Amino acid sequence: MxxxxxxxxxxxxxxxxxxxxxxxxxxxxxxxxxxxxxxxVIFLSLWQSIPIVFDIKPFILPKPTDVLQAAMDDWHLLWPAIQITVTESIIGFVISAIVGIGISILLASSRILEVSLYPYAVILQTIPVVAIAPIIVIWFGSGFNSIVIISFLIGFFPVVSNTLMGLNSVDKNMGDLFTLYNASKWQTMWKLRIPAAMPYMMSGLKISCTLAIVGAITGEFIAGIGGGRGGLGYAITVAAVQLKTPYLFACAIAGAIFGIGFYLLVSSISRFMLKSWHESAMKVEK
Known part of the structure; x- marks a missing residue:
């Protein structure tokens, strides 16, 4: 009992x-x-109150209700612009992820390649995008292709930097164990170094996904073709010229909402891939 x-x-x-x-x-x-x-709620309340209290004109600081009204009135222009920017950003991000991870694996497989080529990746990142964007437009023409390339270039370096760091941060004891069992260089890469680098890789992708959006919108400022084929960057430019400040705010907020959603999506994928074995994702799950 x-x-x-x-x-x-x-x-x-x-x-x-x-x-x-x-x-x-x-x-x-x-x-x-x-x-x-x-x-x-507090932020929106203050934003709504300040223009009313200080009698600020909508073309200087529109109220949230003005922004909402502008988005509804010009939805036939805003929605196509959002779709174009989303497409450009996603394609730029996917290319930066594939190329960045591939180059990182290549550099990590050879110390000579890493020392020789990695500094040029750093140099490419330090050049302002506004300086190289006109060159890209000259080479590839204005419009979709140039914007995707600009988005790719901005989102490329964080993937390379973080993935390469992860590939070079493998536990020494595990490396010695693979050497003890006569594992080849590529067996060690695929079965040890790449899995160990996954947290770093996903961290780079989370940074890259937001930068790809910035790159796409920046590219649209310079390489946008306008009309019904212009994205949020082109829409912001037109709104600024016409002093349609509420619509300008609507475009900027639409871009921000997309950026937050894209980041949350990549973060969810990261947690799904890491939650069963890596501490960072397991803590989030708990």
């Missing part, structure tokens, strides 16, 4: 502990959601 009682008590403790953990998890989720919502 004593043994049965002890077993029953342990079962109750396990159940109570599980219930407590679930309550704590719900509390964390609520805290994570409620805090930003309250901050957003």
């Amino acid at each position: 004593t043994s049965q009682t002890a077993t029953t008590n342990r079962s109750k403790l396990v159940v109570e502990s599980s219930i407590t953990d679930k309550k704590k998890a719900r509390g964390k989720v609520k805290g994570t959601i409620i805090g930003p919502v309250i901050a957003l």
